[in-house]
Amino acid sequence: MEKFIRLDALVAPLDRANVDTDAIIPKQFLKSIHRSGFGPYLFDAWRYLDRGEPGMDCSKRPKNPDFVLNQPRYQGAQILLVRENFGCGSSREHAPWALLDYGFRALIGPSFADIFYNNCFKNGLLPIVLPAEEVDRLFGECEAAPGYRLAIDLPSQSITTPEDRVISFEIDSFRKECLLNGWDDIGLTLRHADEIRRFEEAYRARHPYYFVEESAA
């Protein structure tokens, strides 16, 4: 996983509540057996005027001029401002893969759906939760000022606005460590392999009925 330490980047505002993972990456793209290549299809139904299919050359497709990410001022944005309950719906990890592949490294919103939130961290995408009023204010500032950037500093858990206002945010310490170091969860967990094995043995003795077929085999 790629490390996340600091990011000073252009911000794009996506002003809708309850953006679901079907909207982030529609189901026809879930047929891929790979992790990459989803960026061109991010928000496909909103971004393009035609119907997207996997394998299409998106550079030739008609774009929806009203969709925020198609506006010239937001090209190259790496931070996405979102509204409540972003990422609700399906557990598809294709959603954070698509956001990352498009170029986003951080999301800022008042709340995220649980599974999506978790999936972001597994891929080095930082979802930041701020109070709704603060998010409102950022939306206002971002829309008012073309070229609006934010500087995110994970070690100090702070965001600095162009006017040098500093906003601090909360993050779980384990997730923070993983992001800062680019650690792979599986490697970390396997350090406890002996402990897992001991647990499993005791568990099996207590609950043999969950291991019936395996014992018979």
Next chain:
Amino acid sequence: MNAKTLYDKLWDAHLVRQEPDGTALIYIDRHLIHEVTSPQAFEGLRLAGRKPWRTGSIVATADHNVPTDPSETEIRDPISREQVVTLDQNIRAFGALRYFPFHDPRQGIVHVIGPESGATLPGMTVVCGDSHTSTHGAFACLAHGIGTSEVEHVLATQCLIQKKAKNMRVRVDGSLPPGVYAKDVILAIIGRIGTAGGTGHAIEFAGEAIRSLSMEGRMTVCNMAIEAGARVGMVAVDDKTLDYFRDKPLAPKGELWEQAVDYWRTLVSDPEARFDREVVLDAATLKPQVTWGTSPEMVTDIEGRVPDPASFADPVKRDAAERALAYMGLEPGTPIGEIRVDQVFIGSCTNSRIEDLRAAAAVVRGRKKAPNVKRVLVVPGSGLVKKQAEEEGLHRIFIEAGFEWRDPGCSMCLAMNADRLEAGERCASTSNRNFEGRQGAGGRTHLVSPAMAAAAAIAGHFVDVRELLPASV
């Protein structure tokens, strides 16, 4: 005081280790796998030179991409086929306790076949790369939907990294009136608490109305816990739970069964257990529900009307309602009963079990599909459900009414196969998500119970199923 909730008990029983900040490793009993969210996980495993920790925990099936039209014996779409073939190869290479491939008589939607085969048992931790894994909570399981990285993590370590959620109880008191089903209960709950109402919580569904539901009904309720924002939904063990598993193929037998039952009986919340949040509904006041928008919380009952966005005080909600009505092609104030439908879908892991098909058939018996309804798909959740329905003659009732009787799969729940809506088409659907484009780009979905879907197919528009039911029901 050491009183525990059901969730506390399940958590404690599976806790391998916990860091000072609360990050924990939870041992996983059952890992359900399907073709869409697993290929990248197996690939990751292979790249790292790792092996599954315990293949005996794995049960796999192909469900999302498979065709449900019985005349299609092959998967025509090459990309869908590749995904199903990749699952075959991965399961063959790495192994599993059970695999129900495409064409197997027991193949079906992963959340239907898990309980049906006894792969899901009370008290287990169950994970699957699918958000509707919460379904298995109906059996007092701690069942989580997970992402693909977590699928790989569970494959490699048999554990899931978790932080404990808060405890929430949703109590539905009283008894359900005729014509009101488990689906109406969960839609009404989501309407009350909202799609983020359960975020960060594990929900236990309790109360007389939940206890009186069959196991199928409880699965319907837990299935949509995720639509209320909760990754986990549960119902405590009772006699119905135990009866359900008595003859299931993978359930323990003889002495082991007795031993299991002794443990399973403890899987209830202690009477003094504390919940961080509690919501109470009165079942007697519930009516058949119909969603009108593009989020499951945008719901009203059959006697209601499409709301006016201006009636929402919260600007974010008002904006969402405006967008939803534009997408759905609906005018504020329209009575729900005047909304006409183009297609009807009876299926999905929410409502494709035998009881759902029986409820739909009871409405359809002796009636015909309305001429304005182009197509009605009835898609059983598994090969075994299909077989049982045919033994009961339900398929004949559907076919005589002009419905299509299909093979098992996810089908038009998410339209990854050929079953889908055309842009602008309106569907009465028993599935769980009415998101934009969910059932096909531009398609318009209204979530309802199987009986309400069947009634809409007969009437050509939404109609109060209570008026169509035989008096004896």
